[in-house]
Amino acid sequence: MRLLILGGTTEAIGLGRALAADERFQAVMSLAGRTRYPAAQPLPVRLGGFGGAEGLAEYLTRERIDAVIDATHPFAIQISGNAVAAASATGTQLLTLLRPEWHPLQGDRWTLVATIAEAAQALGAVPSRVLLTVGRGELGPFATAPWHHYVIRSVDPPHPDILPPDACVVTARGPFNEAGEYLLLNEHRIEVLVSKNAGGDATVAKLHAARALGVPVVMVSRPAKPAGDVVASVSAALAWLHDRLPPRGA
Ligand code: NAP
Secondary structure, rough: OEEHHHEOOOHHHHHHHHOOOOOOOEEEEEEOOOOOOOOOOOOOEEOOOOOHHHHHHHHHHHHHHHHEEEEEOOOOOOHHHHHHHHHHHHHOEEEEEEEOOOOOOOOOOOEEEEEEEHHHHOOOOOOEEEEEEEOOOHHHHHHHHHOOOOEEEEEEOOOOOHOOOEEEEEOOOOOOHHHHHHHHHOOHHHHHEEEEEEOEEEEEEEHHHHHHHHEEEEEEOOOOOOOOOOEHHHHHHHHHHHHHHOOOOO
């Protein structure tokens, strides 16, 4: 079975690892090419955009792809819309692997917002020390609240032109553990954490540390993701794929 995995997540890597060990599948991992040094991948990689839904449809036809697994980040909406359109145009099966979102636990102090711009507004008028973990491409709105001190954590450093005036950058790639996150919040005397509701285990430790320290969280809710069949785990994605394998000897 020839597969295209749309990746960029820990789950895509986990799925790729399982598929690489199974000779019934021939899978390629597609990455947008956003990070300077992408994480090591267990499958052959193709890099960069396809050129919209049409370009993706052409790829699916040319490469005789039997199924697409959209394992992109919950906030990556454009590529998922393209996957739905291209799968429908070419009659290709589509599975969306979407990890469950986070929910507040006892002791959490979350302010829910719908967009990054609302997150910047929610920080308020009193200067605060803010940890931003929203990705280096989403910093623009925080320039409208320049009175805060920002600690920005991202995989690659943001372009200096888009940094708010009082900012310090910490480059790091998850997964993160609670002890490390506790240290980060403490060292920088963080008073509020801004996060997208990405879900999953790789970056949840910041929420545990924030809870332990009583640090409030401005949480950006998930947008609706265009999707095919949806599963929430790598094992469920593998079960979906096994159900679609042609019978042995066929
Ligand atoms: P996006 O807005 O949904 O996609 C923008 C464009 O980037 C797409 O139209 C497509 O270009 C290209 N693209 C995106 N993912 C691709 C993939 N896996 N393979 C090939 N091309 C891809 O995506 P985004 O939010 O910028 O995220 C980009 C990538 O980073 C995603 O793969 C996502 O899994 C990963 N990521 C995103 C976030 C986040 O917060 N958004 C966080 C962690 C990781 P064409 O139209 O030219 O095909």
